[in-house]
Amino acid sequence: AQSVTQLDSHVSVSEGTPVLLRCNYSSSYSPSLFWYVQHPNKGLQLLLKYTSAATLVKGINGFEAEFKKSETSFHLTKPSAHMSDAAEYFCVVTYTGTASKLTFGTGTRLQVTL
Amino acid sequence: GAVVSQHPSRVICKSGTSVKIECRSLDFQATTMFWYRQFPKQSLMLMATSNEGSKATYEQGVEKDKFLINHASLTLSTLTVTSAHPEDSSFYICSARVAGTPTYEQYFGPGTRLTVT
Numbered sequence: 001a002q003s004v005t006q007l008d009s010h011v012s013v014s015e016g017t018p019v020l021l022r023c024n025y026s027s028s029y030s031p032s033l034f035w036y037v038q039h040p041n042k043g044l045q046l047l048l049k050y051t052s053a054a055t056l057v058k059g060i061n062g063f064e065a066e067f068k069k070s071e072t073s074f075h076l077t078k079p080s081a082h083m084s085d086a087a088e089y090f091c092v093v094t095y096t097g098t099a100s101k102l103t104f105g106t107g108t109r110l111q112v113t114l
Numbered sequence: 115g116a117v118v119s120q121h122p123s124r125v126i127c128k129s130g131t132s133v134k135i136e137c138r139s140l141d142f143q144a145t146t147m148f149w150y151r152q153f154p155k156q157s158l159m160l161m162a163t164s165n166e167g168s169k170a171t172y173e174q175g176v177e178k179d180k181f182l183i184n185h186a187s188l189t190l191s192t193l194t195v196t197s198a199h200p201e202d203s204s205f206y207i208c209s210a211r212v213a214g215t216p217t218y219e220q221y222f223g224p225g226t227r228l229t230v231t
Contacts, residue, residue: 009155032218034218036222041123041224042224043118043207043221043222043223043224043225044207044209044222045222046219049218051216051218090157090158094218101160101163102148102158102160102218102220104157104158104159105157106155106156106157107155107156107157
């Protein structure tokens with residue numbers, strides 16, 4: 001079965017410092033991987049996606065992620081955190097043939113302090 | 115961009131009653147809608163997939179008679195929790211897929227928090 005593991009349930013960074021949110025996936029088949037962000041009272045928003053093209057994926061709001069097959073990882077990074085980045089982040093995987101079922105990680109809450 | 119709304123955003127009901135949650139795609143036609151459940155500090159769990167005009171496909175372990183899903187039009191899907199009990203209290207999120215787009219692209223609603231007393 002497909003799965004993703006988000007290694008940190010909570011990450012706290014200072015504004016202006018780098019962000020790293022970690023995600024590992026199961027490697028049964030070639031995956032498509034996504035990062036979603038969930039702000040309070042808002043729907044989940046797609047930050048970026050990897051679908052077997054370039055391994056370094058750039059998303060919205062300055063976020064990017066790198067697909068590393070050897071490490072089965074898809075970590076999310078941002079060079080400089082902003083207060084507005086505080087939210088819940090979900091790593092998500094799907095595989096060809098799963099009829100578009102998305103499997104979500106347990107989420108990482110990002111806190112940004114002054 | 116594609117917007118999905120849910121109504122109500124929050125509902126409290128008494129044990130044994132039924133409650134209906136609506137999911138609407140506001141500016142696009144959604145041939146497929148998905149219903150998820152999210153427990154506190156846990157990930158979203160897919161409950162069912164519904165295609166317009168046909169019966170929903172439920173995930174293993176989800177009671178189809180308890181969680182009734184109707185997708186009668188290309189812009190509206192409803193989830194009815196029948197004979198609700200406190201253990202049904204949760205955050206319910208719907209998503210919608212635009213016809214003709216990659217199957218993995220889903221647009222999510224803001225969620226509905228259900229509390230059963």
